Amino acid sequence: MKYAFIFKAVMHSISHRKFSVFTSIFAISAAFAFLAAIGCISFGLAATAVNSSLAFPLVVGPSGASDTTLVMSTLFNTDKPAGTLDYEVAEKLEKDERVSAVFPIARSDSYMGVPITGVESAYINEISKGFWDIDPMIDEKDIFGGKNSDCAVIGAKAAMRYDMSVWDTFFGSHGTVGDEDAHVHDFKYKVCAILKPLNGPEDFAIFTSLKSVWEIHKHGHHHHHHHEDAEDEEHDHEHHEAEHEEHEHHHHEAEHEEHGHHHEHAEEEEHSSEGKITAVLVKTKNPVFTAALEREYSENGLTSATDTGRTVRKLMSYMNKAEEAAGFFSYGTLFLVMILVFVTILSSINERKREMALMRTLGIGKLPISLMIFLELFFISVFGIVVGTLGGHLLLAFCKPALDFELGINLEPFFFTGIELHGMIWTMIAAFVLSLAAMGKIYRMNLVEEIAKE
């Protein structure tokens, strides 16, 4: 009975201070919702990165490319490729017994900020989870086969953002995303298929055939430069030239002569890019082979290679630092919120002094009265934690489709992360200590004497 009365008094006090209680609970909830979001989003990013690294354990790129550049420019489409390498590298890898599949890719162009990547049909088969729409005349297992080298397969997010549909056509801009010297090609792409969302960087990408990439760069094509600073391009071209001289220069020159193309632009490319790719994504038969191949293709002086798993882990450790920093910021906010709740409760004690004095007069002890204050602060804290955690996760679940799509990650809205657990533990400790402090203050007060003095 006694504890039922205490509980009733606590609930009454909470329900009669709606605004301050709501503000307190909202502040705690918001901090916990933020923690839930940090945890789930960083977990989603990590899971997406790990999935990508599992899909393609090895990336082989041009000589001198850093591990991060190799991974970022291939799996995440967020960095420029470091140069080119010969298609023969992919052919050689394909013949290697330690390799189960190779996916050569050539990135150079973009459309409205969306990277265009030249791939083979096998790559589309590898990543695809089906199509939102596809040209019925196209063999979906060999999308770029036959005369379909001008086909473009559009990632779901890119298609939605630019309202692209099957049979639409567009011109790519030369230069990867972020290049200032972008110029428009005459080569017309035709949208053949729209991929279903993959919750990864592929959603904001355009895939076309390797052949089309080579075609564009072989022709020297019409392009309309917008750039003022051609340093980057010059650098790339020098690099290409050097490689050409070493490997294929004569072959390409012969082709140029045979085709007899007319170059209308003063800055036309002086070499052919046929047979050039920017990287090879490799599936190995086991991790030991991955390590061996990485070593071999890094030490041959012609290419560089990276174990994507290791590089992703390295990137993750940087990301974890960002998560930790955000976590500390949230913990700091939570601490301030708890102090605010504490001060609110203390000020409410003054408002309730008379009632507490009446309780004391009626023989209700100091301990039950202090316990009421303790429980009040503790309930508000716990309620805030529960509402914030549940609300945060429910909100994430509600926003999952949009977040997955926008962030390109596979969000697990109900994944409970360590950052939340730490937040909970520290908040509970803070709530307990502050509740004890409030309880102690009430316990030491002689309420009747204080009122008598007034």
Added chain:
Amino acid sequence: MASFEKISVKNLTKSFGNADGGRTTIFENITFELDSGAILRLSGASGSGKTTFMNVMSGLIKPDSGSVFFGNTDITRLKESEKDRFRAENIGYIFQTFNLLSPFSVIENVYAPLAFAGKLSGNYKDKALESLNKVGMKELAAKKPYHLSVGQKQRVAAARVLFADPPLVFADEPTASLDRNSSELVKNTLLELNKNGTTLVLTSHDTIFDDIKPDIDFNLETGVLS
């Protein structure tokens, strides 16, 4: 009802500190004995210390010196928890205002002090309703205090005293701001309790109590006991 044969107040002194660092003496070296079932009337102007005297007598405020014996028990020497239990079991209060605890319903206010003390018996709800019935408040048993008028709150406080049937009741201006009927009801409740042996400590400026002859009249303003 628990009981004690007499209340002995010995050399009771209380003062409060002033803002200027000095002290104001409220009462000094007060000594008297009050038999069980007697009436003590505290008189004097507002601010003369009547309520403070009641609070010191009931152990809510510590005196500067002196003691208050209820039988053999000196309440000034008890621990806080023992004082709480003593008040819950032996003392009933009716105040001018602020008699009820807002979290609880009317009937819960009647039995709350004994519930906190863990002293409720099996049929406590019936007994509480009976007490409320005596002061005409049975119909409002389930209401919260904020639904009641000042007079109704006083009557519930009277019902609380009836329910606990304590050996001592402090009534501090119990009929101030009440209409005549409510005042009569509260007065009759107090007299009924006194007739059954309850000691009454009363402060009131209400002429309705003028026909009551106190055993001791203590004027806090003059410090005269008569």
